[in-house]
Amino acid sequence: MRKYILIALLPLLILLGLTVKPVLTYTLGEEIILKTQPIDPYDLFRGRHMVVSYDISRVDISKMPRDFTHVNNGKESADREKEDPYIRGNENYQGKKLYTILKKEGSYYTVDRIVSDKPKGLYLPCRYQYVEKSADGEYYVRLDYNLDKYFIPENSSSELENAARDGKVVAKVKVYNGYPLLIDLRKS
Template sequence: MTQKKIFYLTIVFWLLIFSGFIAYKEYTLMTGTEVILKTEPVDPRDLFRGDYVTLNYEISALDLEEIQAADPYFEYNDRIYLTLELEDGYGVPKKVYRTPPDDELYIKGTVKEVIYDWETDEDGITTEGPYSKELRVEYGIESYFVPEGRGIEIENQQWTGRKGVDVKVVVDKYGNAVIKSLLIDGQEVEI
């Protein structure tokens, strides 16, 4: 094979990869269910990538004493499936699964931190454990890039006493989520 053919095949290969990634995200946006998630912006700037908002969702911290789990034993990097109930358009956590649930709206995530607890009897003696008490989860939608200068403005919205920043995401039937837009005080931000 000549150098020229190898060069062209390499270009075609990378174009197919990029096209596949874009098509996958577009498919999710076209076929998924729209859900609004409550957030807490954290850091508006990256020196190498420009302005962006790091998003920390309410569903990123799951207290397993409040949210039912099919199995309470989780470890770092475990895949989870969080079913969501829609309340006024907002996704509210319902139950945590290890495998995709049937016929329910769910979002797929990865456990990034586990806070453990142990079962003790009335004498304070550990009888079994540890079991997972709280999970920190990432869903792949934690960063959102914005035009230069808008990151700090969006971050400041959280602290002004208003409703704050929410994110409209689209979740497909496989639990994959894609950010569609940011909402400030319930209004879509034009970016």
């Protein structure tokens, strides 16, 4: 009889275990505000939700770990002139888990630097995606924080959606031991 009760409770215990990190983050996490970039706030299949992009998702390459900026893995200098060194030199970083150390600038949090090893203090885990070169020749790294979806209550007004199209939305995120939880989006 006990065996059957234990088997019946196992799925419930697994589901409860999945809620531990989000609940701890919501109750004990440090609240940070992040700037967002213009986004498309509606999806025909998912309903009223937003796919959010953050200013901290596009970071100057100088904030990357030191070994990242040693480009092309030691290729000869003649080979370096033939190809774009950052874009073609760091395929080994593709999808690599990194940690963004945050600093407060005014009301918002920005990227102080990015490290490979888990740091202490306020940080967000992220994954390296790719390097992009701007029109003025500057290099930026694109990072993914897995904080990109926010579902909007069906009865809410479209003010937030309109502000999102204009890039005038900020995200309230709570962070606890490096675990981020998107709490709210609001007009800035």
